[in-house]
Amino acid sequence: MKRCGTTRFIWACSMWALGSVGCGSPEDALDPGEGVAWETSRAALTVYEQAALDTAQSAASCKPLGNFYWEIGNASGPLHGLSKGSGVTATTVMPIASASKWLYVGAYVQSKGYANLTPDEKKRLNFTSGYIDENSTLCDAAGTTVSACYGAAYKDVSYRPLQNGRYFYNGGHMQKLALDDIGARRGTGLASVMDWLNPLLGTTFPESDSDVAVAGGFSGSAAQYRVFLLKLLNNQYALSSKLTVDSVPAWPGGANVSFTPWTAGEAYYGLGHWIEGENVNGTWTVTGHSSAGAFGFYPWVNAARTRYMVLARNRQIGNEEGEKSRACAQTVRKAYETGVAQP
Template structure:
């Protein structure tokens, strides 16, 4: 099993390593010129008929490159459209990390990295109210109070980004102002809005708008583009002393980079970068950084089922991985 050292300075180029070594690493079919129609049909068949994608219904999916959408579809009764607005929950984290990287012109401080890789110790965060600002949310309950026991350890929690946002001057912003600030700095249509001023989970977006953000990442138009997978930390407490809490199943060993996951599990991972949300919104970029994809859905189960392997997020990630595999190989997956 691949292990990463605990020092962030030694955790560079994760994506390059896992792409070369993982069992489902992206092959060279894309570069070899496989017909678009073959890849699109394989992805569509997987989304429509693959058993792995059945639990995620209803959903909208798409795959694209830095220039445009290349394939898409709707699966299930009353599936979302490309422009349907949905709460993306933890997919908000990728947007915030990109904002910080842009603000810093790609030169993140050690403190920035600690917060964006969820090792700051601010792990008591519960929720914001829609009427809050970033700072008033921090003052609610124990949201803004650190926990010395989790300092320096990976602990998946919204408190890291909430506190960081207050430290870098976003404290007075409410939902509307926060969304405007993100769009201004990132130059994308995402986020459309916030339903609460929570940097790690408050974004409301559509597949269309979020795809605009992913295309900019693929096209090298954001500082975070060249930093995907960098400073990654281990996340599974079962086999990593530097991890305290993770939302992924105990059998899964991914790493966490700057506001996004690296899906590099030695058994099932393909090295993709992603940021699955509690309600099932799942954006990704493949390990070769050639294309992006989205599973867009909003399952109410996300409000009921929390903890290990939260179902809507996990269902979408598993379905998305199969669609990604179908696209790469030109062969439908089950």
């Protein structure tokens, strides 16, 4: 189904004034257009794009979210994007919180090779290692190293033997791994965490002092995260074909689940990311993979690794903002794929 014809490229694929992007190089930073009337904008949208825009503006799951940017694409790059409200575009950099986890694991597996991961490393990546943060303070003081992040003033990660082998959603698992692997690296400057991560992933995420908190301290934009998602789709990472391996139950009441923030039915946790699914004819079936952040940044790829999606927003006051973004993003995706605006 063709969504972006060449004869209407300017209107349907590059005009930010109508909340639409697409069809360019995956790493393009698309600039705002100017002087486009709303009536002309609507006429330029396909029925699928219009349904997505109407849903983003009016659906019950999207209305409370404030301003955000939403984008969907395939392995070749963006198909369509839209901005709800003003101030958030594909290139807006923001804290991505737990969306950092997927990036850190992607880089870690890339650096080691999946075949070389030990059972203990896998347990730290799927949150069953028993290493738990005692507090949630981000390590954001200038010059702090990954190792210093373990001091009593910061993460204070400890080993809880009774939690070994049980799923406990917590950044301590990854922080312990980072301590062993990149302990001397800092948030900014020479030998930073991003100096290690970006070359491994082929990305351009910016540095920040909080990067030493590898499970939740990174910042980025939808366009920067897009590069990571596209490489996942195109089998360019060691993690690409391993999105369902080493997964464990991660929903409330699941086997050996001690703590989980997940609230949307059955789900599993793989190597640094959620495995989403739904019941089809009585059988739970994988539908996608995601790594929602506490402030509302939500990246996703479908189970077949033929589509990606990202919803970018930053709301640091509120609860379950990642789940709210997931619900909205999936509703907009349904509208885009069916051409029918969702309530």
